[in-house]
Amino acid sequence: SLLICFYSTDLLPAKNGEEPTIQFLLEMVDILTTYVKKTFDRSTKVLDFHHPHQLLEGMEGFNLELSDQPESLEQILVDCRDTLKYGVRTGHPRFFNQLSSGLDIIGLAGEWLTSTANTNMFTYEIAPVFVLMEQLTLKKMREMIGWPNGEGDGIFSPGGAISNMYSVMIARYKYYPEVKTKGMSAAPRLVLFTSEHSHYSIKKAGAALGFGSENVILLSTDERGRVIPADLEAKIIDAKQKGYVPLFVNATAGSTVYGAFDPINEIADICEKYNLWLHVDGAWGGGLLMSRKHRHKLNGVERANSVTWNPHKMMGVPLQCSAILVREKGILAGCNSMCAGYLFQPDKQYDVNYDTGDKAIQCGRHVDIFKFWLMWKAKGTIGFEQHIDRCLDLSQYLYNKIKNREGYQMVFDGVPQHTNVCFWYIPPSLRDMPDGEERREKLHRVAPKIKAMMMESGTTMVGYQPQGKNVNFFRMVVSNLAATQSDIDFLIDEIERLGRDL
Amino acid sequence: SLLICFYSTDLLPAKNGEEPTIQFLLEMVDILTTYVKKTFDRSTKVLDFHHPHQLLEGMEGFNLELSDQPESLEQILVDCRDTLKYGVRTGHPRFFNQLSSGLDIIGLAGEWLTSTANTNMFTYEIAPVFVLMEQLTLKKMREMIGWPNGEGDGIFSPGGAISNMYSVMIARYKYYPEVKTKGMSAAPRLVLFTSEHSHYSIKKAGAALGFGSENVILLSTDERGRVIPADLEAKIIDAKQKGYVPLFVNATAGSTVYGAFDPINEIADICEKYNLWLHVDGAWGGGLLMSRKHRHKLNGVERANSVTWNPHKMMGVPLQCSAILVREKGILAGCNSMCAGYLFQPDKQYDVNYDTGDKAIQCGRHVDIFKFWLMWKAKGTIGFEQHIDRCLDLSQYLYNKIKNREGYQMVFDGVPQHTNVCFWYIPPSLRDMPDGEERREKLHRVAPKIKAMMMESGTTMVGYQPQGKNVNFFRMVVSNLAATQSDIDFLIDEIERLGRDL
The missing domain is CATH 3.90.1150.170 (Aspartate Aminotransferase, domain 1)
Known part of the structure; x- marks a missing residue:
């Protein structure tokens, strides 16, 4: 290939860089489409396993070490082929390892476009189309949850663990807004409840946000892994008697291991009785809301205050694509905004309500919406x-x-x-x-x-x-x-x- | 085009799906390479601005609304063209709006490969090559910081704000490990210090993690935006006299607005004197460590306990690519691990020290490393x-x-x-x-x-x-x-x- 004599410095924006750039990208695409075809071919292996020390020692010229000097574009293409060769084909029909699997062609094309656009979700200014797509899609998701007119709030976050962390943050903000400025010492000793079968991210959020993992109280389940509502109520009463203040209950819609759906309506009754925030972690099971046959498993989800829903799991959207959806409008911004003047100027020429960045705990935010929007259009x-x-x-x-x-x-x-x-x-x-x-x-x-x-x-x-x-x-x-x-x-x-x- | 009669259900894994799949992907690539060429063409506009209501009303057939019924692949390609048309060319030579700009062709190709591989960083099992690339790259970055033999810890996170949040979490864990289990009530009233010119994410982290934003004390700067070390010491003394316990100092290497570098060595002297955690937020300025001419601006960074460094900013790596680097080995896992049995089984056949997922506050984690590794190889x-x-x-x-x-x-x-x-x-x-x-x-x-x-x-x-x-x-x-x-x-x-x- 001509690319043997070319280096990255010969690519655009270099003078006369157009031809090598297009050639390089097309050769890359050839590698990728070959990989896509093989992914769906059952005569191909799911993986070609090697131990870490084997890969680190270098496999037939595949050298992972970084160097001061550049490699030729030809070598870069070889590295890319090797990277795919020693990886795992998560889209293979016989890869069943994880909640997220598959290789959706529309989603893939969407990701290619997203990386070509290479922008950031924090303002309408630099991501006008993506910001609007996010708003419309979140609204559709809220409609499917059953919140009136799809009203509410939400944002796409880097995965279900962060979405769940958001839910705990906003619950705390709703009941004890002064924690934002004064810290946890402004609140009583708060406790959170979640199933012993729930995802570990609730506990992680408890640890990170300053509640302490011991104050995340684990609920007993039946033998199919579903929370026993009476156990929730008993543990709420017990916590109150010990001087703790119950704040938040997580109901899991589709647990990681058993795939169990907690009885949301019965849990919601208890949350209403004791005035607690109800979060539904539907990272894995949220997708069932799309199915008329199966959505009854989430009955009661419309009573939740917040919902995590990862299209990158059950709906086959490429990684990462996770939404946190909130019933109360404006509370995400209330919880997280710091009003940084250099990003969120109030004196812009457009409606700055579309600048969503200050709602997030992130500043820069990857465009996770486009592939999902495109798949929804296509399917x-x-x-x-x-x-x-x-x-x-x-x-x-x-x-x-x-x-x-x-x-x-x-x-x-x-x-x-x-x-x-x-x-x-x-x-x-x-x-x-x-x-x-x-x-x-x-x-x-x-x-x-x-x-x-x-x-x-x-x-x-x-x-x-x-x-x-x-x-x-x-x-x-x-x-x-x-x-x-x-x-x-x-x-x-x-x-x-x-x-x-x- | 033939694709008028085709729908997403005709693509792989559908029977006879190979031909339409390849045709669809190649037509998409044609749209993308055309966009890439135009991005570098100064006769093209940086953006074609429209207000939110204009885009929402629909521009010449570009309809953002989602529907129950599928669209043809031909229409999907039209949607993709429109998405790019109404977006912002962040790689255009005259786009100067943001700290992150440019469109690096190698990085772009790397992202295309990453989305084709569509895997998750949490275990070696499903991302063997990427996990090793991350380890090697983090080690190189620690070497450039100046930590002996590049030893230490680190992880790529979804942006500088989350990286900075990690630094506060691990500082707290280092001094008050019992907060992880018991919550903030197990610690005294802690305060954090950062420049009035620093990024708002330090304050956001303070609010989220339960310190309270008021307990993030802002330091005065000189007229060029650099922290005045004497002001830090005075505010430490003042806080102690008021009964607060100073925990953490953030020194900014490259502030967002002025591009100021705080005097790290003088700040490190004070941190040593008072036994405080020193974090350097080099999200924007960390890249200067790659330059023999400019790296002196970060003199003293090797004395930091943790460093944020975003290759997606100054180094032109596509979004997102941010690293949190930590001098003490093992502390990230200590701070964040929850040992979830369904992901991090101790009885795997390979060395499970390579399963890095439990170090993170995320569970699933996007592969941010590959594009950066590939750019480093190529340049x-x-x-x-x-x-x-x-x-x-x-x-x-x-x-x-x-x-x-x-x-x-x-x-x-x-x-x-x-x-x-x-x-x-x-x-x-x-x-x-x-x-x-x-x-x-x-x-x-x-x-x-x-x-x-x-x-x-x-x-x-x-x-x-x-x-x-x-x-x-x-x-x-x-x-x-x-x-x-x-x-x-x-x-x-x-x-x-x-x-x-x-």
Whole structure:
């Protein structure tokens, strides 16, 4: 290629840089489209695993070290090919490892445009179209939550953990606005409530924001991982008796491991009774609001004060795309604004209500909206609905396949509420062993061993973890439109192939 | 185009989806490369300004509203063209509005690859190459700071405000680790110190983390915006006498408006004397560490406990790319870890020290490292040095051009330390007016009026703001390699053309 003799300094804005620039970008696109095609090709591996020390030592000329001197553009393209070669194909039909998976072509094109536009969400001035897209999309999301006329507030944030952190911040601001200026000493000893199955970000927010992780009180759940409302009420009463002031309850809509939906209406009744902020963490389950068939699982969500909803999980939007939605208008700005004169001048020629930056805890903010807006345009609401319904159908297929199958044991009974299917694979050597500590210890080691072999062979990936008293089990999730029943069959075959001699 | 009859459901993973997928992506790339070429073309406008209500009403068929039904791929491409048409060309040689500007072709290609890989930084398992790139790059950055062997800790975060928030969190954890579990009531009344010219994110962090914004004490500066060390010491003593406990000092390396560098060594002496955490906010000025000529402006940075450094600002890396760097190893994990079993299993087959997710306040984390790593490969350290030196030379050219020019007044005397050049343009009608309230009020309205006209005509963009007692002035910054002396000349001509009759 001509690019052997070219360096980055030959690209635009260099004089005569147009030709090498276009050539370079098109060669890059060729690498990327080849990767896209392979991603959907089942004869390609999900990953080509290497240990950190192997990659650090350098794989066949792939050198990660940085240097004082530049590399040629040709070498840069080689580096890009290698980067993809040793990575993980998260869009592969047999990648089931994470809540976010899949490679949506429209979303991908949207991200390419976003990075080409390379702007910042803090003002209308430099992101007019994206700022309006964000407003319209947040309004649509609030309508789907069921808030009247889609009124309210919201912002896209860098992930569900930060969205959940926002919810705790604004709850505190609503009840104790003076904490913003005076600090936590201006408030009584506040406590937050969330399920023992909830995402760890609520606890992290408690630690970061100065509540303390011990003041995040964990609620008991039923055996399917749903909060027991009576336990919430008992713990509220107990906290009050001990002199604490309950502030905030998080209800999870789609828990990380079990995919459980907490009973929002019953929790909302208790929140109203005790005047507490109700947040719904729908990072994982929020997408079900798009489905007429499944949205009932979030019944009561319209009673929440705030909702986290990550389109980058169940709806297949590329990372990152997470929204925090708030019922009360203006409270995000009230909570976070510092009115920095150099960004948010009141004397601009346009309506500065469109400068949204001061609502955020960030200053600069990546454009996360465009890919999502573009996907919504391209699929329509009905396209997201089909995506959701299809993934849930596929999970039910898996559930039906293994619930009575020899060598499998479900972690909880009944049809899963979300796409999470949690199960143990019991190798033949353990099937006749009586329950007890020895069997538990052995079973605990089965999933990690199978997972390690899967990764070494690169054929598929699925998550595992312990939960409470339950030893390591597989947690299967489906959010990738590329997956079919044959891929589910493949996963089960693979587990049995790798696990039968353990 | 064939795509008129195609919809997103015809793309991969659909059967026979390969051909329309490649065609769609290539047509998208054609739109993007056309945009890239125009971005560097001075005969193209920087922006085509419209008010929010105009865009919301729909421009020549550009409809922002979302619908239940899908659009054809052809319409999606039209939407993408329109999105770019009504946006702002932040890479244009005459876009001077923001600290981040420019469109680096290598960085752009890196972002395209990142979105194609569509993975998450939380574990080595699903981002092996990116996790290692992050580690190596952070180490290089720590070496440039001057910490022995580049040892320490760090992470890429979604912007400088979050990086600064990390610094406050870890300072608190270092001195009062029990706050993590018990909350702020486990600590005495803590205060933080930062310059009155510093970025508002320090105050925002103080509010969010439960210190209270009033407990962020603002330090006086000299007339060039640099912290006066004696004022810091006096305010420390004063706070202690009032029963507060000083915890943290932020020194700014490159302030947002004046581009001032606080005297780090003198501040470090005081921090050592009183045993305080020293953070250096080098979000804007950190890039100067790459320049042998300019790095002396950060002398003493190696004495800091933590440093914020945003390659997406002065170094031209696409948004977002911000690092928080910490001298003490392991403290980020200590501060933030919650040990969630479903992500960070201790029984994986690889060295789980490479699972960095639990160090972060985020769970999912966008891959911000790759574009930066790729740019470093392509330019070498010397390429970044040339970038920095060139931008600073260009600012000095502007400074020399206007410092004695009729109709200009500098906001502070002397050669700027960074690329920030702050000045008033005085229209002829005000030049003979005696100083006083009337002139101040009139002058205050000049910059907004010129800026509004600039945006309407779309020829160039530059920021303005008041600062303390100074009425609205222009703040010119250069971080875009595309800008030349002729563009600086153009800006000045444009200010005079638009402002002469005010």
